[in-house]
Amino acid sequence: MYLKLAIKSLINRKASVLLTIATISVSLFVMLGVDHIRHQAKSSFASSVSGVDLIVGSRTSSINLLLYSVFRIGSPTNNIGWQSYERIAKAKPVRWAVPISLGDSHKGYRVMGTTKNYFEFYSYANNQALHFDQGKPFDAVFDVVLGANVAKQLGYHLGDKITLSHGIGNTSFIKHDKLPFNVVGILATTGTPVDQTLHVSLQGLEAVHVSKPKEVKYLINNPQLPLSQAKHLIPKSVTAIMVGLHSKIAVFNFQRLINADKLEPLTAILPGVALAQLWQTMTVFDNTLKLITLLVIISSLIGLCASLLSSIKERVNEIKLLRIIGASASYVFSLIELEALLIALISTVIALTGLYIALSLTQAFILTHYGVLIETQLFTQSSMSLIAGFLLFVIIAAIPPGIAAFNLAKSGKS
Amino acid sequence: MSILLENVKFSYSNTTPKNDICVESLSIAQGEKHFIFGPSGCGKSTLLNLISGVLRPSNGTITVLGESLEKMNSRQRDRFRANNIGYIFQQFNLIDYLNAKENIALARQFSANTQAINLANQIAELLKALAVNESDWSRPVSTLSIGQQQRIAIARAFINSPKLLIADEPTSSLDEPNRDKFLSLLNTLCDTNQTTLLFVSHDTRLKHHFDRVQNFHEINFPTIKNKAVNH
Numbered sequence: 001m002y003l004k005l006a007i008k009s010l011i012n013r014k015a016s017v018l019l020t021i022a023t024i025s026v027s028l029f030v031m032l033g034v035d036h037i038r039h040q041a042k043s044s045f046a047s048s049v050s051g052v053d054l055i056v057g058s059r060t061s062s063i064n065l066l067l068y069s070v071f072r073i074g075s076p077t078n079n080i081g082w083q084s085y086e087r088i089a090k091a092k093p094v095r096w097a098v099p100i101s102l103g104d105s106h107k108g109y110r111v112m113g114t115t116k117n118y119f120e121f122y123s124y125a126n127n128q129a130l131h132f133d134q135g136k137p138f139d140a141v142f143d144v145v146l147g148a149n150v151a152k153q154l155g156y157h158l159g160d161k162i163t164l165s166h167g168i169g170n171t172s173f174i175k176h177d178k179l180p181f182n183v184v185g186i187l188a189t190t191g192t193p194v195d196q197t198l199h200v201s202l203q204g205l206e207a208v209h210v211s212k213p214k215e216v217k218y219l220i221n222n223p224q225l226p227l228s229q230a231k232h233l234i235p236k237s238v239t240a241i242m243v244g245l246h247s248k249i250a251v252f253n254f255q256r257l258i259n260a261d262k263l264e265p266l267t268a269i270l271p272g273v274a275l276a277q278l279w280q281t282m283t284v285f286d287n288t289l290k291l292i293t294l295l296v297i298i299s300s301l302i303g304l305c306a307s308l309l310s311s312i313k314e315r316v317n318e319i320k321l322l323r324i325i326g327a328s329a330s331y332v333f334s335l336i337e338l339e340a341l342l343i344a345l346i347s348t349v350i351a352l353t354g355l356y357i358a359l360s361l362t363q364a365f366i367l368t369h370y371g372v373l374i375e376t377q378l379f380t381q382s383s384m385s386l387i388a389g390f391l392l393f394v395i396i397a398a399i400p401p402g403i404a405a406f407n408l409a410k411s412g413k414s
Numbered sequence: 415m416s417i418l419l420e421n422v423k424f425s426y427s428n429t430t431p432k433n434d435i436c437v438e439s440l441s442i443a444q445g446e447k448h449f450i451f452g453p454s455g456c457g458k459s460t461l462l463n464l465i466s467g468v469l470r471p472s473n474g475t476i477t478v479l480g481e482s483l484e485k486m487n488s489r490q491r492d493r494f495r496a497n498n499i500g501y502i503f504q505q506f507n508l509i510d511y512l513n514a515k516e517n518i519a520l521a522r523q524f525s526a527n528t529q530a531i532n533l534a535n536q537i538a539e540l541l542k543a544l545a546v547n548e549s550d551w552s553r554p555v556s557t558l559s560i561g562q563q564q565r566i567a568i569a570r571a572f573i574n575s576p577k578l579l580i581a582d583e584p585t586s587s588l589d590e591p592n593r594d595k596f597l598s599l600l601n602t603l604c605d606t607n608q609t610t611l612l613f614v615s616h617d618t619r620l621k622h623h624f625d626r627v628q629n630f631h632e633i634n635f636p637t638i639k640n641k642a643v644n645h
Contacts, residue, residue, distance in 0.1 A: 001516075001519060001520060001523050002523075004516070005509075005512070005520065008511045008512055008516075009509075009511060011511065012510075012511035317506035318506075318509055320506070321503075321506060321507065321508070321509060322509075323468055323492075324466065324468065324495070324501045324503075325495075325496060325501065325520065325521045325524055325570070326492050326493065326495045326496020326497070326521070326524030326525060327492065327496075327524055328488065328489055328492040329488070331524075411469075
């Protein structure tokens with residue numbers, strides 16, 4: 001009866017109650033949405049690289065090196081020599097070393113030159129290796145392996161011929177169109193920047209930059225040139241090197257060794273540490289976002305408080321009647337609190353449903369354009385504690401109207 | 415004695431003497447049908463609020479059905495009211511978004527007898543006795559006529575078989591045929607339940623329905639208190 005009374009009372013005032021619910025739903029949607037995307041972006045970033053102990057690049061800041069080598073954001077300041085790669089690859093603590101070379105693009109997607117080892121050693125999330133959805137790694141100079149989104153968005157299949165553009169961006173004027181690449185593999189979706197990348201061999205990347213007419217002619221005539229016969233195309237420099245060590249304990253020693261290298265100015269970073277630093281720089285932005293969300297919630301709760309307070313004025317007779325049939329003043333107070341909580345719960349359900357629908361609809365878009373995989377799983381510990389905190393705020397916001405009703409009930413005035 | 419007031423004083427505020435109550439003595443016998451008349455806004459409702467325990471007097475003692483109200487705390491007074499006192503107003507007797515059955519059941523909610531067993535039957539019996547159409551039982555009371563609503567209000571007041579029924583101008587919004595019907599229904603129910611009736615109205619034409627008739631101004635002398643303050 002208690003609950004029924006509250007529900008029917010809300011239905012009786014549906015116009016103002018619905019408006020209040022709409023206001024609170026929108027602000028909850030913002031609060032939960034911002035929180036969810038923040039967490040998802042963070043975990044998506046954090047899972048972009050794993051199993052890589054060190055990333056080595058030319059002398060630069062660690063965040064910059066991380067951004068261009070893993071996230072393909074920005075451009076490398078300088079390259080590192082092939083000799084340095086060979087020295088590192090041969091060093092005792094090193095289990096594997098994969099060079100990468102960036103700089104070209106295809107229709108806005110970054111092209112990365114690397115070796116076959118990349119597909120074997122690079123991993124993401126919890127040490128998940130890369131998987132081929134179709135095809136196999138590259139074997140010939142003009143073979144290309146596509147990230148899942150590249151293939152999906154551009155509609156490429158195995159066997160398609162594509163040409164690379166010099167530099168990054170969609171509108172590059174220099175196209176390497178005399179030397180097309182052959183799609184030999186398509187990777188499975190990872191939810192990381194790998195999905196947005198075209199992978200070619202280092203030799204392939206070198207080949208499209210060959211300028212001597214004689215050599216170009218040779219390459220045009222040999223589109224199936226296997227990598228084993230393309231030793232002459234091994235580049236003089238690469239952008240960065242991903243390194244896996246035999247023992248994690250050696251990481252800091254080996255990092256110091258590289259950073260102090262006498263032959264070439266190098267920077268070695270631990271991806272996890274650099275990621276943490278990256279988030280550190282986002283703290284101000286993060287906190288601003290939190291503050292805005294909090295203010296949005298507070299303003300909607302003030303709205304709730306005002307709407308309930310004005311409803312008390314319309315309910316003088318109802319409260320008087322409840323008192324005369326034996327309801328205590330605290331019963332009247334708790335009735336107002338219950339109504340506020342019902343409004344809050346309905347709003348929460350609406351906000352969560354809305355958010356779920358919105359995320360489901362935009363998931364693919366966000367993944368394609370920002371390379372961030374947003375899960376639609378909303379019942380996380382973080383969102384649950386936010387909702388719990390919100391409900392606590394609702395109870396507090398309903399105290400002023402509750403007290404108004406309590407006093408009215410006590411006074412017996414009509 | 416059903417109701418006994420001695421030297422009861424009450425004031426809403428210290429500055430305005432409006433609706434001040436100062437009753438030296440008032441007693442209403444068990445089973446009596448008692449009529450108090452007085453003009454609107456003279457403080458009759460305030461007196462009823464004191465007797466029902468919604469308000470507390472600043473002075474004096476109020477005894478209802480043998481129990482002294484000032485010895486109870488507010489929760490006990492609420493419970494006492496729910497168990498023993500039925501109440502009918504001029505209007506707003508019902509919560510208009512609930513239907514007749516829910517309104518009556520709500521009154522049971524606060525009483526000692528909260529068991530739902532037979533509640534539906536009791537409600538049906540009362541509504542039938544009061545000639546409320548069965549088709550109207552589940553409709554929101556706001557869609558019913560004033561006469562219907564007042565009869566449902568009687569049912570609400572009697573659901574807990576109260577020993578005391580307080581009626582505050584319950585007939586003022588009714589026309590003459592409805593008023594007479596209402597009063598005879600009320601009288602019959604009070605007789606069968608052996609309920610004491612305290613009926614307050616400005617309308618002196620009703621007094622022939624009652625055992626005892628009193629003028630409110632012969633009970634309440636707020637000016638005496640004021641004079642005492644002035645001296």
